[in-house]
Amino acid sequence: MRRHTFLGAVTAAGVVATALALGAPGFAQSSAQRPLQIYVVDVEGGNAVLYVTPSGETVLIDTGNAGAAAVRDADRIAAAAKDAGVTRIDHLITTHWHGDHFGGMEEVVKRLPIKQFVDHGPNEQPPNPQQPQAPDFSRTTYPMLYAAGTHMIAKPGDKLAVAGLDWRIVTSNGDVLKTPLAGAGRPNAACAGVQPQDPDASENARSVGSAITFGKFRVVQLGDLTWNKELELMCPNNRLGTADLFIISHHGLAISNSPPLVHALLSLQGVLLGSKPSTGQAFELPSQVSATSHWPVSARQGVPPGCTPSAGQLALAPVHVSALSQTSVEPRQRVPAGVS
Numbered sequence: 033m034r035r036h037t038f039l040g041a042v043t044a045a046g047v048v049a050t051a052l053a054l055g056a057p058g059f060a061q062s063s064a065q066r067p068l069q070i071y072v073v074d075v076e077g078g079n080a081v082l083y084v085t086p087s088g089e090t091v092l093i094d095t096g097n098a099g100a101a102a103v104r105d106a107d108r109i110a111a112a113a114k115d116a117g118v119t120r121i122d123h124l125i126t127t128h129w130h131g132d133h134f135g136g137m138e139e140v141v142k143r144l145p146i147k148q149f150v151d152h153g154p155n156e157q158p159p160n161p162q163q164p165q166a167p168d169f170s171r172t173t174y175p176m177l178y179a180a181g182t183h184m185i186a187k188p189g190d191k192l193a194v195a196g197l198d199w200r201i202v203t204s205n206g207d208v209l210k211t212p213l214a215g216a217g218r219p220n221a222a223c224a225g226v227q228p229q230d231p232d233a234s235e236n237a238r239s240v241g242s243a244i245t246f247g248k249f250r251v252v253q254l255g256d257l258t259w260n261k262e263l264e265l266m267c268p269n270n271r272l273g274t275a276d277l278f279i280i281s282h283h284g285l286a287i288s289n290s291p292p293l294v295h296a297l298l299s300l301q302g303v304l305l306g307s308k309p310s311t312g313q314a315f316e317l318p319s320q321v322s323a324t325s326h327w328p329v330s331a332r333q334g335v336p337p338g339c340t341p342s343a344g345q346l347a348l349a350p351v352h353v354s355a356l357s358q359t360s361v362e363p364r365q366r367v368p369a370g371v372s
């Protein structure tokens with residue numbers, strides 16, 4: 033059963049008011065009036081974000097951690113799906129082949145059928161001579177999983193077929209979008225004086241990044257994309273425009289989230305939403321965004337986050353987004369996850 037919270041009720045009231053203003057009959061909500069819901073699932077240092085469209089189509093970006101945490105993280109993703117009233121994943125985007133992003137996939141598949149698997153191609157992480165190599169999931173287990181659905185290797189500029197959303201791939205496998213999104217492409221003043229860092233040969237630089245437009249609302253989520261690729265994407269011209277919601281890249285690490293990306297995306301206004309660090313890991317927000325972001329509750333730019341969340345209540349942090357407004361990003365009140 034759907035759990036209504038205070039903020040959820042406010043969102044619902046707004047939707048009803050909109051429906052009446054448009055002359056829609058009664059209280060029935062057509063999909064045009066329902067919100068986009070975004071669940072930033074607490075996978076404790078990894079990433080998993082569930083998008084549920086007004087028509088109930090689902091996109092999951094990443095599946096949390098591997099190993100002993102995989103069951104926990106898959107349970108939390110399934111809890112988010114249950115909260116949204118959905119029973120399948122229509123599109124799974126695996127941003128890159130690091131265990132904190134694909135690790136829960138096998139467990140998620142046991143809970144939620146996945147129709148389309150999207151990635152940048154096989155794992156290209158340079159081997160670490162100090163570590164024994166585990167079998168490469170992207171070349172062994174993964175093809176067996178996507179054999180049950182369809183498989184897409186994403187390229188920048190591709191459009192993911194999600195009804196009601198304009199879902200654009202903007203980075204993949206080290207390549208970045210060349211043609212600006214509609215309305216974007218202006219010179220980016222935040223590039224001034226910003227230098228590239230050392231080349232990043234890791235999987236992070238190959239992250240599949242998405243820019244998702246829903247009416248007037250845009251959210252950008254770029255996985256663990258690192259600094260130099262951000263500069264390729266955003267300099268000298270900003271090919272993404274602005275975003276109303278930015279899911280913080282790379283767990284908030286300062287080797288991502290460069291000023292040309294963050295300042296340009298949020299130059300009008302914006303909301304940052306991060307992911308919780310794993311225990312013991314310093315969660316270092318880049319200084320230029322430290323006043324505007326917090327996990328898991330989003331805060332409008334310039335408003336200090338009034339939230340110090342404690343573990344155990346963080347698994348679900350859905351954001352309801354109206355297609356009719358550029359600014360109404362309302363985090364629904366956090367609800368207990370019901371899972372540990």
Ligand SMILES: [Zn+2]
Nearest residue numbers: 130132256282
């Ligand atoms: Zn990561």
Ligand SMILES: [Zn+2]
Nearest residue numbers: 130235236256
């Ligand atoms: Zn990574």
